[in-house]
Amino acid sequence: xxxxxxxxxxxxxxxxRCLLDEELIGKVQEILLRYAxxxxxxxxxxxxxxxxxxxxxxxxxxxxxxxxxxxEEAAANTGSRLTGLVEFRGATQGLAVIMSVxxxxxxxxxDNWLWGNRIALQIxxxxxxxxxxxxxxxxxxEELCAAVSPWYGRASSTQEYEAKNIDRSDGxxxxxxxxxxxxxxxxxxxxxxxxxxxxxxREQILSAPAETVRAIDDGILLRLMEYPxxxxxxxxxxxxxxxxxxxxxxxxxxxxNPARIHxxxxxxxxxxxx
Numbered sequence: 494x495x496x497x498x499x500x501x502x503x504x505x506x507x508x509x510r511c512l513l514d515e516e517l518i519g520k521v522q523e524i525l526l527r528y529a530x531x532x533x534x535x536x537x538x539x540x541x542x543x544x545x546x547x548x549x550x551x552x553x554x555x556x557x558x559x560x561x562x563x564x565e566e567a568a569a570n571t572g573s574r575l576t577g578l579v580e581f582r583g584a585t586q587g588l589a590v591i592m593s594v595x596x597x598x599x600x601x602x603x604d605n606w607l608w609g610n611r612i613a614l615q616i617x618x619x620x621x622x623x624x625x626x627x628x629x630x631x632x633x634x635e636e637l638c639a640a641v642s643p644w645y646g647r648a649s650s651t652q653e654y655e656a657k658n659i660d661r662s663d664g665x666x667x668x669x670x671x672x673x674x675x676x677x678x679x680x681x682x683x684x685x686x687x688x689x690x691x692x693x694x695r696e697q698i699l700s701a702p703a704e705t706v707r708a709i710d711d712g713i714l715l716r717l718m719e720y721p722x723x724x725x726x727x728x729x730x731x732x733x734x735x736x737x738x739x740x741x742x743x744x745x746x747x748x749x750n751p752a753r754i755h756x757x758x759x760x761x762x763x764x765x766x767x
Contacts, residue, residue: 502616502630502721504648506637506684507608512594513564513575518557520640521592521612526550528633529588530622548581556581564594576600576609587618599762605671606762608645612637627720631682638684639709645676646684653680653724657748669746673762675755676745679733681721686712688758693744702735 512518529550549555560579567577576595582588595609614633621629634648647654657678660668669677676689685698690713698713699706705716717736723729737745743756 500617500619500626501651502626502648503613503651503654504616504630504634504637504646504682505611505613506634506641506643506646508610508612508641509598509644509686509688510610511596511598512592512610512612513561515554515557517641518560518592519554521590521637522550522556524633524636524640525556525590528621528624528629528636560592560594587616588621589615589617591615597763599672599760601762606673606760607670608672612641612643627722630721631716634682634684635709635714638712638714642686642710642712643684644686644688646682646686647677647680648682648721649680650721650724653721654678656725658746660748668748668751671746672760673757674746675743675757678747679717679737679745681717681724683715683717684709684712685715688760689744692756692758693740697740701739703732 508517510517548559563579564575564577568575574596576597578594579592581590581592591611591613593609593611593613597609599606600609601607614630616626616630619626624632630648634646637643638646657680658667658669660666669675685693690698690711695713698715699708701715703715704718705714707714715736717732718724718729741756743754746755747753
């Protein structure tokens, strides 16, 4: 796998507060305006059956207004709490932006507690505008972490995430995504927000033997290696093991050892965002 050329990158940041907030979504819009230049100035809501609702990123409050309207309409139609997912795509399949909104910080599916509020980006081209996708993803991830102060964030090649968190033994399902048990894994880029910094230890994370470790606001960004495309190399695996041993494997899910003892912050799992 080429060190610099990665076609498929996924990143997400998970919030400890409700995303349906004008200031928060305004910060996301401002980042997209700066980094998605040359991509497409108008995005459409996805999936297509939602209708042809154009979004002009340059218009004040446009991202917040459209997200709020869609989430409120979905809640009114179902009679459920204020929750939903809005996905924006451009004229090409190179970039998708997904906003997951929930009144609850966490929600339960079976035995798993999941994040209710997430901002996810799917990058499917080697360049976004004129910028290499690896550099673009790294810059946007760092900007999002600084702007919205998430409790957790990750970014990796799609292949790395699938290898660590997708089980195909009986259909296709995600594993290791239980917030109440552990983090889903260690990836190319990781952001430990305040709950995880307090739980693992600030100095313990800052002293990790990773390619980059840097404090951002009250959280810490950790980059395992320079390029996400090397995730299956011996060098990457060795670096990952060193960081895992330094931080302690108990904080991270492992598909090869799912039964090991795990540890997570003591979240208010049934609490509402306020």
